Amino acid sequence: MKKLLTTMLLAASGVLAASAANEPLPLIQNVQAYESCSLNGDWNYIVDVQEEGYYDYRMNPMRNGFFINAKPQKPEDLIEYDFDKSPTMKIPSDWNTQDEKLFFYEGTVWFKKSFQAVPMTECRTLLYFGAVNYDCHVWVNGKKAGHHVGGFTPFNYDISDLLKKGENTVIVKVDNKRHAEDVPTQIFDWWNYGGITRDVKLVKVPMNYLENYDLQLMKAAGKAKVRELAFSAKMNAKEAGHQVEVYIPELKLKQQFTTDAEGKVSGILKVAAKKLQLWCPETPKRYDVQLTLDAGMVADSIGFRTIETRGKQILLNGKPIFLKGISIHNEKPNGGGRANSVEDAHTLLSWAKELGCNFVRLAHYPHHEEMVREAERMGILVWSEIPVYWTIAWTNPNTFANAKQQLTDMIARDHNRANVIIWSIANETPHSAERDKFLGGLAKYARTLDNTRLISMAMEVTGASNYVNRLNDNMNEYVDVVSFNQYIGWYRDVNDAPKMKWVIPYDKPVIISEFGGGARYGYHGAKNQRWTEEFQENLYKENTAMLDKIEGLAGTTPWILKDFRSPRRVLPGVQDYYNRKGLVSDKGEKKLAFYVLKKWYETK
Template sequence: MNYRKIIFALIAITTISFNTYSQKIIQNVFDREAISLNGSWNYIIDPYQMGYLDYRQKPFDESKSGKGGFYDNLHNVSKETKVEYDFSNEPTLDVPGDWNSQDQRLLFYEGTLWYKKDFVIKPTTDQNYILYFAAVNYECHVYLNGKKLGTHKGGFTPFQFDVTSKLNDGENFVVVMVDNTRKKDEVPTINTDWWNYGGITRDVLLVSTPKEYINDYKVQLAKDNKKLIEGFVKVEGINSTQDVVVEIPELKIKSTFQTDNQGLVKFNIPVKKLTYWSPDSPKLYDVKITSKLDEVHDKIGFRTIKTVDKNILLNGKSIFLKGISVHDENPLLGGRLRSDADMRMLLTWAKELGCNYVRLAHYTHNERMLQLADEMGLLVWAEVPVYWTISWTNPETYANAENQLAVGIERDKNRASVIIWSIGNETPVNEDRNAFMGKLVDKVRALDDTRLVAAALEIEREGYKITVEDHLGDKLDLASFNEYGGWYWSNAKELPKYSYDIKFNKPVIISEFGAGALAGFHGDDDTMWSEEHQELIYINQLEMLDKMDGLRGMTPWILVDFKSPRRQNPVFQNFWNRKGLISNTGEKKKAFFTLQEYYKKKTKEYK
């Protein structure tokens, strides 16, 4: 009996049911009319889930009455009524933002916490209303005015609920139960090397649209064709054909297309003269899409990306990807990025380093981060949290991973900066993993055939020879892998002796290398944790890598120190991963300038 075929037949079935509650999200939500629900939210810490489960461990919201949980938001009750919670007298947390960095009691907290927000609206009958969450970590249950809207899993992807018929005229409240407990079968799984920030970590919006509205669209260059813009428009809420207009005023494009009776139209538009988006010239065009009742605007860049043998071609020209890895964390706060200013700070540091490229690891980053990358001219490797050891044979785990991947691709498909979809990081080689990851590759290609597909592959070492032949690489566009020579293996001074045998005729991207250093701690280059030791590893790494046939880019680990429960040395780490080139106080370490000089050299080589 072929158990692997049975497993993945089950996966296919499970994927269908999983996506029934992961509703397709509205495209470019920040261009929409919306009430922001950001700001102060009252919260209750609930480690025993007393607000969700009765004493028999059954959910209150599954009882006949549907009442009894914290989501009822009882307050100002009569003196005869016993209530064991009260949101109105609880403290507040800022949204967007994680709870760990806002309350010392919650620094290491993993468990359940309840949020509540009051708002006022006068809904009108000619509008739809969508409650949109940009990200909540990890599992959440959402209630509006005491009624359950639904649930969501996945700490980094957006989700939404149609609340058109559920709003009160006047006062309303939304309650969210959030649980960031790590679990073996989730994505990511129990073991990670970053802080498990819990909470409503990104924006919350109450979006209003016309009854018939443009829910989704794609406007990009066709695969390998610099002279043809293609895409689609999806109008929601109609059951007959309708005209839609796509305009790019600067290109003197104004084209009308007719949808089918489900509101979908695919189109293509020939173009003669176009300024192509690149890191040197991040040209964005104003794009306007109009339907009978709706209008949306976007800023979109146009470029092509492909590989030919061991070259990466951007707009037909060979490019070297001068990169750095980045976490979604503000080191100055020790918490998740909360604003455009936070995100711009990190990307500005990357530009100062000399980067034309960033790896947004190890999960889907904020939508605004991708829009800023478009604006600032930084190419992007975008990733999902299939990290280390996932439950490879669990159908629900696969469905979860595929869903997170698909939502990220759908959300960011119009961003010119995104050139690589990554399906995972440092996953151990075995047959089940290969089947799991192979299906993710197939999913990416089904959704988007215009970008590259990658993963951080495994390597093998024997003596001074490093072999890269992870069979997952057969399905990928890049020979991309992590290696920590001089830090986790070998000696820094031995690195120039190593050679690489890469079994793929593909461009080589070093997705991670690096070493830890405490900013301001100095010694000779043999002294662990010193800036000098980190600098030596960078010097010798770059000398070693420069000999590699097909090297076309790298994203060393990492731009900035970040928090991690795995890093416990009280003197040098204190729960910070110190591999950053910049410290958690914004101080540049010596290795920053080593890599900066290397990238200046690469810039001259690829002029």
């Protein structure tokens, strides 16, 4: 699906220059399908606690900051930094686990990478970042390429006009300080890993290319003999008359379209139902798809399935399914640090498969792309979420725009992945009219981007009275699936579990998006002794028995697969800055509760 670049030097170097405007671009979809050169590897870095490389001593942005990568030209020149003499860090990574001095650091770090370029005029060069946490500015050869805000979604810039023959430099200013108006906001229960946390690539694209495309199986009534695939695409320029072809060799399906004045195409492809094998967890079938714009072709592997609700049921390919899930943070399987490789994804998802899961909640932000793709290959359904978490600045228009952009980029990256069935817009948000307007706007916007999937969010139960819990949330009208978090046994006595009654007054499927409690692996004692494996084991036994009584229960994603780092978890000798609610320890060891959930899922 991707060719090696014959004109690139792969050892930290090599790229292709082209002529194009230096402006931020909409996210390119399926970046793996294009020729690219990785800029991963060793990057020089400078820790800049007071941001002296960007602001002068009056806090005014400078014209000649660290980003110009200045070198002394005369013996008397005063330059108080030197990237080439500074230490190096592996990219992608987080600085917290790469430099022990930066374990708790929140602030600015500068990164610099050099590479070689070969001028080319028949194509464009995009500089692509899988994610940078959180606020980053990018310069190429001392000139501004762009600015991005948001720590978990990809972005790219056309840097064709910034490249030169010979040695080039990319300099990135990364700032992960927390602010009340950010998404997520100032407090959150995971580690604020700073840095260039996902892949960096130089991507070669034609002058005209498919910026985005969508190929989805449409719902059909009954046993239809013919199934329809809805196709749409947008090229990078608003130009009419370009030819777009869709070809699925295995189905012998080929169709051409012509772009309109907006550079868009749309239409329907028809295929005999008996020829089409649908994607599902048991048989995660994908079809090779070739998409051609003029003379340029990109390839993808796309699965076809439908997802919908009927009353309190979730239907996959028209059949009810119980979502046997687990929540997962985007953290490495063994120890801490941001997960960013196929190997990380495979290990985490293999543990989920061992549990008996057919579903994962990727919390509380978009995980790296290979996590979603590996889940698709392994037959695991996905809930994907943006970090609208706890108390957001609901009335701040910039905060809403930030959340909306992260939602846009999450959907743009993954909307052709068959396993993604739920877009989640929030987690545990306090009720208010301002919050309802904010989240309602996100839900309606998400449907304009993708109306083929379900919308949900993790709600809180606020109507508790003795042993009756009533879910009452105005957001029920905006979501397809009612999901909520509950912690009977952890924040309430586990002995209450058999007495609990749940009132969910909505004719919609129910997912318990979180339940669980903490235990330190290897710490044993009585089942009423907190932090022991026996306590967590008993909590899972009591909770699963309680959940079996909930009418309309369509799935669960207990909290959480693996212990993960959090600055809020400070108890010495037990937490040590880890949230211990994992069924697997931070070293990959399975706790007793792992086997309770596994046994329960065997009955579903």
